[in-house]
Amino acid sequence: MSDHIYxxxxxxxxxxxxxxxxxRKAVAKxxxxxxxxxxxxxxxxxxxINGAEVGHWQVCLKIGFTLEDGE
Amino acid sequence: MSDHIYxxxxxxxxxxxxxxxxxRKAVAKxxxxxxxxxxxxxxxxxxxINGAEVGHWQVCLKIGFTLEDGE
Amino acid sequence: MSDHIYxxxxxxxxxxxxxxxxxRKAVAKxxxxxxxxxxxxxxxxxxxINGAEVGHWQVCLKIGFTLEDGE
Amino acid sequence: MSDHIYxxxxxxxxxxxxxxxxxRKAVAKxxxxxxxxxxxxxxxxxxxINGAEVGHWQVCLKIGFTLEDGE
Amino acid sequence: MSDHIYxxxxxxxxxxxxxxxxxRKAVAKxxxxxxxxxxxxxxxxxxxINGAEVGHWQVCLKIGFTLEDGE
Amino acid sequence: MSDHIYxxxxxxxxxxxxxxxxxRKAVAKxxxxxxxxxxxxxxxxxxxINGAEVGHWQVCLKIGFTLEDGE
Amino acid sequence: MSDHIYxxxxxxxxxxxxxxxxxRKAVAKxxxxxxxxxxxxxxxxxxxINGAEVGHWQVCLKIGFTLEDGE
Amino acid sequence: MSDHIYxxxxxxxxxxxxxxxxxRKAVAKxxxxxxxxxxxxxxxxxxxINGAEVGHWQVCLKIGFTLEDGE
Amino acid sequence: MSDHIYxxxxxxxxxxxxxxxxxRKAVAKxxxxxxxxxxxxxxxxxxxINGAEVGHWQVCLKIGFTLEDGE
Amino acid sequence: MSDHIYxxxxxxxxxxxxxxxxxRKAVAKxxxxxxxxxxxxxxxxxxxINGAEVGHWQVCLKIGFTLEDGE
Amino acid sequence: MSDHIYxxxxxxxxxxxxxxxxxRKAVAKxxxxxxxxxxxxxxxxxxxINGAEVGHWQVCLKIGFTLEDGE
Amino acid sequence: MSDHIYxxxxxxxxxxxxxxxxxRKAVAKxxxxxxxxxxxxxxxxxxxINGAEVGHWQVCLKIGFTLEDGE
Numbered sequence: 001m002s003d004h005i006y007x008x009x010x011x012x013x014x015x016x017x018x019x020x021x022x023x024r025k026a027v028a029k030x031x032x033x034x035x036x037x038x039x040x041x042x043x044x045x046x047x048x049i050n051g052a053e054v055g056h057w058q059v060c061l062k063i064g065f066t067l068e069d070g071e
Numbered sequence: 072m073s074d075h076i077y078x079x080x081x082x083x084x085x086x087x088x089x090x091x092x093x094x095r096k097a098v099a100k101x102x103x104x105x106x107x108x109x110x111x112x113x114x115x116x117x118x119x120i121n122g123a124e125v126g127h128w129q130v131c132l133k134i135g136f137t138l139e140d141g142e
Numbered sequence: 143m144s145d146h147i148y149x150x151x152x153x154x155x156x157x158x159x160x161x162x163x164x165x166r167k168a169v170a171k172x173x174x175x176x177x178x179x180x181x182x183x184x185x186x187x188x189x190x191i192n193g194a195e196v197g198h199w200q201v202c203l204k205i206g207f208t209l210e211d212g213e
Numbered sequence: 214m215s216d217h218i219y220x221x222x223x224x225x226x227x228x229x230x231x232x233x234x235x236x237r238k239a240v241a242k243x244x245x246x247x248x249x250x251x252x253x254x255x256x257x258x259x260x261x262i263n264g265a266e267v268g269h270w271q272v273c274l275k276i277g278f279t280l281e282d283g284e
Numbered sequence: 285m286s287d288h289i290y291x292x293x294x295x296x297x298x299x300x301x302x303x304x305x306x307x308r309k310a311v312a313k314x315x316x317x318x319x320x321x322x323x324x325x326x327x328x329x330x331x332x333i334n335g336a337e338v339g340h341w342q343v344c345l346k347i348g349f350t351l352e353d354g355e
Numbered sequence: 356m357s358d359h360i361y362x363x364x365x366x367x368x369x370x371x372x373x374x375x376x377x378x379r380k381a382v383a384k385x386x387x388x389x390x391x392x393x394x395x396x397x398x399x400x401x402x403x404i405n406g407a408e409v410g411h412w413q414v415c416l417k418i419g420f421t422l423e424d425g426e
Numbered sequence: 427m428s429d430h431i432y433x434x435x436x437x438x439x440x441x442x443x444x445x446x447x448x449x450r451k452a453v454a455k456x457x458x459x460x461x462x463x464x465x466x467x468x469x470x471x472x473x474x475i476n477g478a479e480v481g482h483w484q485v486c487l488k489i490g491f492t493l494e495d496g497e
Numbered sequence: 498m499s500d501h502i503y504x505x506x507x508x509x510x511x512x513x514x515x516x517x518x519x520x521r522k523a524v525a526k527x528x529x530x531x532x533x534x535x536x537x538x539x540x541x542x543x544x545x546i547n548g549a550e551v552g553h554w555q556v557c558l559k560i561g562f563t564l565e566d567g568e
Numbered sequence: 569m570s571d572h573i574y575x576x577x578x579x580x581x582x583x584x585x586x587x588x589x590x591x592r593k594a595v596a597k598x599x600x601x602x603x604x605x606x607x608x609x610x611x612x613x614x615x616x617i618n619g620a621e622v623g624h625w626q627v628c629l630k631i632g633f634t635l636e637d638g639e
Numbered sequence: 640m641s642d643h644i645y646x647x648x649x650x651x652x653x654x655x656x657x658x659x660x661x662x663r664k665a666v667a668k669x670x671x672x673x674x675x676x677x678x679x680x681x682x683x684x685x686x687x688i689n690g691a692e693v694g695h696w697q698v699c700l701k702i703g704f705t706l707e708d709g710e
Numbered sequence: 711m712s713d714h715i716y717x718x719x720x721x722x723x724x725x726x727x728x729x730x731x732x733x734r735k736a737v738a739k740x741x742x743x744x745x746x747x748x749x750x751x752x753x754x755x756x757x758x759i760n761g762a763e764v765g766h767w768q769v770c771l772k773i774g775f776t777l778e779d780g781e
Numbered sequence: 782m783s784d785h786i787y788x789x790x791x792x793x794x795x796x797x798x799x800x801x802x803x804x805r806k807a808v809a810k811x812x813x814x815x816x817x818x819x820x821x822x823x824x825x826x827x828x829x830i831n832g833a834e835v836g837h838w839q840v841c842l843k844i845g846f847t848l849e850d851g852e
Contacts (some may be wrong), residue, residue: 001839003795003796003797003806005597005792005793005794005795005806005810006158006792006793006794006795007790007791007793008791008792008793008841009575009791010571010576010577010630011573011574011575011576011635012574012575012632013573014571014572015571016569016571018091019090019091020160020161020196020199023189024196025571025573026573027191027194027195027196027637028182028194028195029573031191031193031194031615031800032194035194036173037191037194038190038191039188039189039191040179040196041186041187041188042127042151042186042187042188044112044113045112046110046112046113047094047110047111048109048110049098049102049108049109049111049134049181051102051108052098052099052103052108053095053098053099054091054094054095054098054111056571056839057083057091058076059181060576063600064124064193064788064793067792068844074298074299074300074309074340075298076295076296076297076298076309076310076313077295077296077298078293078294078295078296079294079296079344081220081222081275082218082219082221083218083220083221083277084217084218084279085217085218085219086216087216089162090161090162091231096216096277097217097218100218104316107213108280110274114185115183115184116183116184116211116306117181117182117183118165118181118182119180119181120173120179120180120181120182120205122173122179123169123170123173123174123179124166124169124170125166125169125182125187127216128162128243131221133294135296136311138295144438144443145441145442145482146440146717147438147440147451147452147453147455148438148440149435149436149437149438150436150437150438150486151436151717152717152718152719152772153714153715153717153777154715154716154717154718154719154774156713156714156715156716157713166713167713171715172728173743174747181434191459198713202718204436206438208456209437217318222291223292223293223346224289224290224291224292224351225289225290225291225292226288226289226389227287227289228447229287231375232375233444233445233480233483234469236473236480237479237480238287238289239289240475240478240479241291241478241479242289242351243476244475244477244478245478247461248316250475250478251474251475251479252472252473252474253475253480254470254471254472254475255470255471256397257396257472258397259394259395259396259397260378260393260394260395261393261394262382262386262393262394262395262418264386264392265302265381265382265383265386265387266379266382267375267378267379267395268384268386269287270375273292274373276475289563290628292514301589303516303587303588304515304551304554306517307544307551308550308551311549311550311551312549312550313562315546315548315549316549321546321549322545322546323542323543323544323545323546323598324543324544324546324551325541325542326542326543328608328610329639330607330608330609330610331591331607331608331611332606332607333595333599333605333606333607333608333631335599335605335606336595336596336599336600337592337595338588338591338595339610341588347546358511358512358513358521358523358553359511360508360510360524360526361508361509361511362506362507362508362509363507363557364506364507364646364647365511365646365648365701366644366646366647366706367644367645367646367647367703368644369642369643369644369645370642371642373446374445374446375540379478379646380642380644380677384644384706399467399468400467400468401465401466401467402449402465402466403464403465404453404457404463404464404465404466404489406457406463407453407454407457407458407463407467408450408453408454409446409449409450409453411642412446415647417507417510422508422526424513429724429725429726429735429766430724431721431723431724431735431736431739432719432721432722433719433720433722434719434721434722435720435772438728455755472766488720490722492738498697499588499652500653500654500655501653502651502652502653502664502665502668503649503650503651504648504650504651504652505601505649505651505699506649511587511599516587517586517622517625519588520615520622521621521622522654524617524620524621525620527697528617528619528620529620534617534620534647535616535617536614536615536616536617537614537615537617538612538613538614539612539613539614550689560617561651565649577788578788578789578790578843579786579788579789579848580786580788580789580845581786582784582786582787583784584784584848593784594784594786597786597848609849619822624784628789644813657801658729658801659728659764659767660757662764662816663763663764664755666759666762666763666764667762667763669738670759670761670762676759676761676762677756677758677759677761678756678757679756679757679759680754680756681754681755681756681822683822684822684823685821685822685823686817686820686821687820687821688808688812688818688819688820688821688844690812691808691809691812691813692805692808692809693801693804693805693808693820693821696801697723702759704838708741729800730799730800730835730838733828733835734834734835736829737833737835738834739832739834741830741833742833747830747832747833748829748830748833749827749828749829749830750827750828750830750835751825752826752827752828753827753828772831
């Protein structure tokens with residue numbers, strides 16, 4: 001938490017199971033290409049409906065990470 | 072996703088269990104009287120407290136559905 | 143629900159498990175020192191990330207309670 | 214306040230007299246066709262001006278009611 | 285603009301052509317089942333993308349109409 | 356309601372009596388120097404407190420009026 | 427209005443009569459335990475409905491007061 | 498874009514044709530009495546409905562202009 | 569619409585012609601370097617003024633696209 | 640703080656030095672033509688970038704002043 | 711950053727000098743009676759005007775702190 | 782300011798000194814990897830507290846830049 005500069009990106013995670021699972025999938029996906037992930041913040045929670053049931057939970061997140069030299 | 076017109080209604084689902092369950096109950100209730108439900112969007116998450124515990128989760132949703140001819 | 147006056151305070155609950163658990167912990171903590179808790183309202187949902195996983199869920203809540211005489 | 218599902222509708226009440234009267238008229242109108250009204254929430258307060266005076270107060274409300282079986 | 289009560293509903297119009305056309309289609313659809321439409325207000329403008337082009341414009345509207353006796 | 360252009364200005368009315376009175380005073384003041392006032396919209400409601408009582412109600416309004424030729 | 431530090435608290439006043447009365451009751455209640463109240467700001471106006479009538483007006487307020495030494 | 502001070506005013510343009518035309522009319526009207534207009538920003542898009550059609554598009558704009566000496 | 573993860577980016581499109589044209593240019597530009605664009609959402613509509621006319625329409629968009637493996 | 644009516648105007652101050660300096664310049668400019676300035680409120684903080692440096696700080700302010708008789 | 715519960719309070723700091731000084735004074739005041747302060751977040755920046763100059767900067771802050779056992 | 786397309790990114794600058802310094806550091810960091818930076822806009826101002834003092838100022842910024850061919 002010293003003199004760092006952070007960048008935030010926005011992802012939408014999707015899951016048939018729960019809000020938490022949609023968030024975890026977005027965080028895991030971000031971690032495939034970005035190092036030093038630090039925090040997330042929920043921007044919006046939505047979902048698709050199939051018939052009388054929730055088909056997919058969709059959660060839009062801001063994800064923050066530390067910028068290192070040269071990034 | 073062609074030239075449809077959608078209508079949105081706003082429901083508040085309630086559950087003693089979880090945020091997801093409150094949403095599922097609102098969607099199931101809407102499906103009793105409305106066909107062609109397509110998506111939902113969380114507007115507000117609240118709840119009642121009994122003593123030191125959450126008594127009910129209450130989630131306010133916008134729910135969108137396709138309008139057919141004559142609706 | 144008669145002529146009461148309510149006060150609201152703002153807490154941030156934290157949990158390694160889920161959004162609901164973070165909320166329950168904040169409500170239980172509030173109940174240690176405040177009587178007559180009535181409702182809560184989610185203000186913000188955030189979290190810390192460790193590597194590729196969510197380390198802690200953090201939920202900011204407004205919590206409302208009835209003010210009694212002399213409070 | 215048990216496991217109910219609520220629906221909210223949005224009305225704009227109008228009155229030459231006061232903000233409260235505009236709200237009361239919207240609530241009374243809603244009660245003509247909807248049972249089990251529970252709460253309202255002010256969304257916007259506006260009005261029309263005639264010359265140097267307020268002609269009508271107009272208050273936009275969300276009104277919530279309990280959905281019963283088959284509604 | 286006298287002592288009327290208004291109700292607002294929310295529709296999403298869709299058009300392959302323009303923002304105005306999506307709004308006009310939502311208004312025309314509302315007029316099929318609701319009399320005395322008075323005004324609209326844009327809530328959100330979105331769209332679907334096909335390849336490098338906008339496939340559909342989607343505009344979410346609040347539409348207000350006068351409530352008559354018995355409505 | 357034809358092809359007019361409107362301008363809006365923002366005033367804060369103040370009254371020791373009520374919200375409505377603060378609004379009426381702001382509208383009357385605007386009418387001293389501006390013709391063709393049409394509508395207002397409440398932006399914020401505040402007040403000053405003296406001891407245990409409300410000293411003044413202060414209501415911030417947007418006020419809209421028709422622009423004529425040369426204005 | 428010199429170099430003071432202020433604190434704000436949030437109360438919900440309730441009244442069967444009017445918006446102003448709900449605000450006055452919240453301010454009077456705050457004055458029982460807090461000195462040097464200075465201003466309030468309306469955060470939300472809601473109410474309960476009994477049948478076709480407004481049962482209680484509920485107004486959520488931020489109330490600001492001067493912090494003295496040792497507070 | 499040097500050390501200027503800007504002022505913003507708020508106008509509502511109206512047009513039977515389109516959103517863009519409503520904006521152009523508001524800008525042209527502002528230019529009749531104000532020099533050095535620089536930018537605009539859409540605050541709200543609304544309209545009046547006649548029967549099943551949009552009668553007028555109404556767009557509320559903030560318009561910014563450079564203040565010169567003595568203005 | 570299955571278990572995808574989406575990313576959103578924010579672009580500002582610019583056009584001398586219309587709001588729609590500014591959006592189309594931003595979408596076309598995004599498609600030069602990003603595959604699988606799915607939707608957009610208007611964040612802000614602004615413009616530059618030259619004399620008494622709109623010089624450029626500027627529309628700020630969030631654009632969403634599907635993340636594939638390795639992105 | 641008695642029964643005054645206030646008007647608010649919106650200015651954007653600009654400075655190569657700091658946020659505070661941009662605000663001071665806007666207030667000083669307003670004072671050239673308006674008497675009885677009372678308060679300001681920051682609406683937005685922006686700036687222009689030259690290369691890797693902040694070229695100008697730009698702060699948009701609402702400024703409130705007392706209306707006297709005939710204003 | 712483990713399983714803590716945080717509480718947030720809202721203070722308004724005031725300073726004749728700068729935004730930062732107003733924030734520092736509010737934080738120092740909070741530290742007189744609250745332990746374990748962790749973060750702040752600016753809610754609003756305002757100020758009083760004397761003649762053509764800023765008399766006081768006023769910054770409204772949310773301040774978060776860790777709740778310990780028994781608090 | 783001609784027919785350009787802009788992209789915006791979001792960074793959080795951090796500084797032990799001041800709000801302006803946190804912004805300058807974020808802008809300088811962005812300039813290491815992005816050309817043609819044009820403007821910034823403050824999204825949020827926060828900070829960390831150490832004891833009774835502000836440890837770090839943290840400012841979240843949107844930064845806009847011109848997209849060139851192939852970007």
